[in-house]
Amino acid sequence: MLKFINKLFSCSILITILVNAFNIALSQKKHEYLTTKIKPGEGITLLLQRFHLDISQFNINKFKELNHRKISRNGQLFFNLSYKLPIIILDYNPYNFESVIESMSDEPPQKVLVYNNFLFDKGLVKQNYKSSKKIYIPLSYLKNQAKKKAVDSSDDVKSDNELILELKDKKGEFKIFGEKYSKLKKKSSVFKGFIFYLVSGHGGPDPGAIGFKDGYELHEDEYAYDVTLRLGRKIMEKGGKVFFLILDESDGIRDDKYLVNSAKEIFSTGDTI
Numbered sequence: 001m002l003k004f005i006n007k008l009f010s011c012s013i014l015i016t017i018l019v020n021a022f023n024i025a026l027s028q029k030k031h032e033y034l035t036t037k038i039k040p041g042e043g044i045t046l047l048l049q050r051f052h053l054d055i056s057q058f059n060i061n062k063f064k065e066l067n068h069r070k071i072s073r074n075g076q077l078f079f080n081l082s083y084k085l086p087i088i089i090l091d092y093n094p095y096n097f098e099s100v101i102e103s104m105s106d107e108p109p110q111k112v113l114v115y116n117n118f119l120f121d122k123g124l125v126k127q128n129y130k131s132s133k134k135i136y137i138p139l140s141y142l143k144n145q146a147k148k149k150a151v152d153s154s155d156d157v158k159s160d161n162e163l164i165l166e167l168k169d170k171k172g173e174f175k176i177f178g179e180k181y182s183k184l185k186k187k188s189s190v191f192k193g194f195i196f197y198l199v200s201g202h203g204g205p206d207p208g209a210i211g212f213k214d215g216y217e218l219h220e221d222e223y224a225y226d227v228t229l230r231l232g233r234k235i236m237e238k239g240g241k242v243f244f245l246i247l248d249e250s251d252g253i254r255d256d257k258y259l260v261n262s263a264k265e266i267f268s269t270g271d272t273i
Contacts, residue, residue, distance in 0.1 A: 033066060033084040034136055036124070038077045047077070051085055052118055053138055062086040062139055069268075072197075078245075081271055092135040107141040115141075176244065177233055178252020184236055191240030199245040200228035203265030204273025213258070222251070222259040229253050244268060 038047055044063055045055055053059050064071060066084040071077060093100075101109040113129070116136055120128040129135050173182035201224055202208035208220030225246065230253055232242040248265045266272055 032089040034087040034089055034125070035082045035084050037080060037082055040079065043077060044071075044075065047083070047085075051087065051124060052115070053086065054140055056140065059086050059138075059140055073195075081267065086139040087136050088139060090135050090137060092129045092133045097135070101137075104143060105137065105141045106143050112137055112141065174233075174236075176247065176249075176252060177229055178254065180255075181229075181233060181253045184233065186239060187237045189239040191235055191238045194239075195241045195243070196232070196235055197243050197245055198228050198232050200224040201246070203246045203248070204263055206273060207261065207263075216258040217261065218258065219261045221265065222261055225251065225265065226254055226259060246273070 034051075036047070036051075039050075042050070044060055048055055048059055048063065063083075063086055066086065070081050070083060077083065090100075098109045101107075101112055105112065112135065115138065116125075116129045119125045119136055125132070125136065127134075174184055175182055177184070200221070202221035203225065206221065208224065210220070211218045225248060228244065228246075232244060233253070235242050245268050246265050247268050248262070250264055251259075251262065
């Protein structure tokens with residue numbers, strides 16, 4: 001009997017160590033969040049509802065924090081971009097699952113499993129937790145202490161001014177326009193106080209319309225991007241602030257008669273097209 005008690009005590013210590021180690025790891029790692037693309041007409045509220053999340057100020061604020069650079073000033077979401085949800089992804093271990101959940105969540109383990117079954121049944125995740133070995137936990141389920149540990153956003157939260165300034169190098173030149181056009185001189189304040197979001201369209205794997213001239217294959221996206229850069233530069237010279245929603249770090253403004261084709265363009269958020 002004494003041996004059994006000693007073994008039981010040793011097991012309880014081991015479980016405690018495992019749970020504590022998990023909590024330490026949770027506080028130190030950069031969290032992985034469940035991501036999704038929005039549906040047509042979907043805003044923050046409808047998106048949260050689709051994933052059966054409470055329309056609370058906590059969830060709304062957390063969503064905005066995680067996706068700061070992918071939300072317009074009026075709260076609009078952009079179609080086809082990937083958005084992080086206030087749902088963290090953790091490794092699923094059936095042997096210590098209940099202990100871990102009880103240590104970090106205000107909700108019981110069974111409710112967490114019910115939520116994960118809901119995600120799978122609705123087709124919101126491709127595999128159930130038993131197959132994927134991943135468990136999804138809404139941040140709103142977590143205890144206050146665990147919530148504080150999970151507030152590190154993997155997206156850099158930057159102001160609009162910081163976002164526009166990162167297009168400059170150390171000399172204050174706008175590298176996005178290419179070496180020849182990188183230096184920009186303000187000529188007027190006609191557009192002072194105005195913000196322009198310019199999207200050239202196409203890019204990446206999508207060349208747009210294709211034509212042929214003098215033996216050259218011409219792609220619409222290259223010329224649309226070049227014209228958009230020129231337009232943005234003119235606006236900035238007149239005091240406006242510009243955000244380019246599609247970027248190609250290699251191609252600035254080009255004066256060649258025929259522009260070389262590439263598929264390097266990405267969304268300004270870093271997402272592939």
